[in-house]
Amino acid sequence: MARNIFNQPPKDDKESVAPSPTPPKAAKLPGSVGGLRDSLREITANSIRDIEPDQIDMDGLRDRLVLEDSSIDDLADSIAKHGQQVPIMVRPSAQPDRYRIIYGRRRLAAIRKAGGTVKAIVRTLDDDASLIAQGQENNLRLDPSFIEKSLFIKEMQESGYKPGVIQDALGLTRQGVSNHRVVIEQLPDGLVQLIGPAHGIGRRQWADLAALAEKVNLLDIAKEAITALPDDTPSSEKFQAVYSACTTKARGDKKRPNRTLTSVIKDETGSSLGMLTVDEKAIAIKVLKKDNPEFGQWLEERAETTLLQLFEQWRNERGSGS
Numbered sequence: 383m384a385r386n387i388f389n390q391p392p393k394d395d396k397e398s399v400a401p402s403p404t405p406p407k408a409a410k411l412p413g414s415v416g417g418l419r420d421s422l423r424e425i426t427a428n429s430i431r432d433i434e435p436d437q438i439d440m441d442g443l444r445d446r447l448v449l450e451d452s453s454i455d456d457l458a459d460s461i462a463k464h465g466q467q468v469p470i471m472v473r474p475s476a477q478p479d480r481y482r483i484i485y486g487r488r489r490l491a492a493i494r495k496a497g498g499t500v501k502a503i504v505r506t507l508d509d510d511a512s513l514i515a516q517g518q519e520n521n522l523r524l525d526p527s528f529i530e531k532s533l534f535i536k537e538m539q540e541s542g543y544k545p546g547v548i549q550d551a552l553g554l555t556r557q558g559v560s561n562h563r564v565v566i567e568q569l570p571d572g573l574v575q576l577i578g579p580a581h582g583i584g585r586r587q588w589a590d591l592a593a594l595a596e597k598v599n600l601l602d603i604a605k606e607a608i609t610a611l612p613d614d615t616p617s618s619e620k621f622q623a624v625y626s627a628c629t630t631k632a633r634g635d636k637k638r639p640n641r642t643l644t645s646v647i648k649d650e651t652g653s654s655l656g657m658l659t660v661d662e663k664a665i666a667i668k669v670l671k672k673d674n675p676e677f678g679q680w681l682e683e684r685a686e687t688t689l690l691q692l693f694e695q696w697r698n699e700r701g702s703g704s
Contacts, residue, residue, distance in 0.1 A: 430469050432499040438472055438481045438490060457492035466493065469501040473512060485516045510547045513538065517551030527579040529588055532566035535559055561585060568592035570601045576608055577624060578617025591625050597632040604628075 470486025483490060484507065493500050507515060517534070526534070531552055538548045548559055565588050566574075594600060607627040608620055615623075642661040646654055655677070656669035671678035681688075 430501050431504055433472070433481060433502050433504075435490060435494045435500050437479060438483055438500065438502070439475060440487060440490070441482050454488060454491050454495065457488060458495040461489075461492055462496040466501045469503050471503045471505060471515060473505055473507050482512075484512050510543065513543060513547060514551045517553075527581045528562070528584050529566070529574050529577075530579050532562040532588075533574060535562050536566050539563070565589050565592050568595055570595065573601050573604055573624075576601075576604050577620045580617045580621040582618050583621050587621070587625070591621075591628065594628045594632050598628055600624075600628055603631055 466489065468486075468489070470489050471484040472481035473484055474480075475482050481502070481504065484505070486502075490500060505515075531554075535548060535552070538551070543551075545556065545559070548554075549556060552559070554562075562585070565585060569588075569592050591600070604624040604627075607623045608615075611620060611623060642659060644657060644659045647656050647658055647667075648654055654670075654673055656667055659666040659668065669678050669681055
C-alpha cells in the first residue's frame with residue numbers, strides 16, 4: 383500500500399497552515415526516483431497559496447473517468463459552505479503566472495463552479511515525481527476503481543513512463559500492474575467510457591466481461607443495453623446490465639441448433655442399406671432391419687468387432703503418417 387507521504391490532515395480538519403513569510407527556495411528533485419520520497423516529505427514545509435482557478439491548466443494524464451458529475455456539484459456546495467479543507471498541488475508552468483495541475487482535479491473543478499480562489503501547494507517537480515504524487519495522493523484520498531487504475535496504467539505505459547514509476551504512482555507490485563493491463567487490453571476501445579468508473583466492480587468481474595469479447599461484440603451490446611437504462615443510472619449498474627446482456631447473448635449463440643447432415647447409403651443397385659447422420663457431437667449409422675433383415679442380423683453380430691477393427695486401422699494409418 384502507498385504510504386501517506388503527504389501527511390495531510392483529514393477531510394474534516396480546518397485549514398491550519400499559515401503562509402510562510404519567507405518561503406524556502408524550491409529545490410530541484412534529483413533525476414532518479416530513488417530520492418523522491420524524501421523530497422516529497424518536505425511538502426508540508428511549503429506555504430499554501432491562493433491561486434485563481436483560470437491560472438491552472440488541466441494537463442497531464444487523467445486518473446478519473448468522470449470529472450463533471452453530480453459529485454462535483456456536491457463538492458462545490460460543500461466548499462461554498464465550509465471552504466476548501468484540503469489544498470490541491472500544482473507545479474509552475476513554462477508560461478509566467480500559470481500552473482499545471484498535479485493532483486486535486488475534482489477539487490479544482492468544484493471550485494470553478496463555486497467561485498473563489500484555490501488553495502494550492504506549489505512544487506517544482508519533474509514528470510516522474512509529478513505522476514507519483516498524483517497517483518499516491520489519489521489512492522490515499524479516494525481509491526480509484528479497478529478500471530480507472532487500468533486505464534491510468536495504460537496511459538502511463540503508452541506515454542513512456544518506466545515500470546518503477548508506474549508502480550510507485552499506484553502503490554502496486556509489478557504483478558499488480560500486469561493484472562490491470564491484461565484486462566484493459568482485452569476490452570474494445572470505447573467500452574469503458576460507455577460504462578464509466580464502476581466503483582465496486584473488481585478485476586474478476588471485468589476479466590469475465592473481457593473474456594466474452596471472443597464470443598460476442600461487447601461494444602454493440604453495451605450501447606444497446608445502456609441506451610435502455612435511465613440517464614442517471616450509476617456506472618456500476620451499467621456494468622451489470624452490460625455483463626448480463628453479453629452473457630445472455632453468448633449463451634444464446636452457443637445454444638443455436640447444431641447443423642446436422644444426413645445421407646442415405648445405397649448399394650450398387652440403388653437399394654437403401656442405411657442412414658448416416660453426422661453433427662457436431664456424434665456420428666450415427668442406422669440400419670433398418672425391415673429393409674434388409676439378413677444384413678441387419680449379420681451387422682448386429684459383428685458391429686463391435688467391426689468398430690474395433692476400424693479403430694485399429696485408423697490408429698495404424700495415423701501412426702504411419704497417413
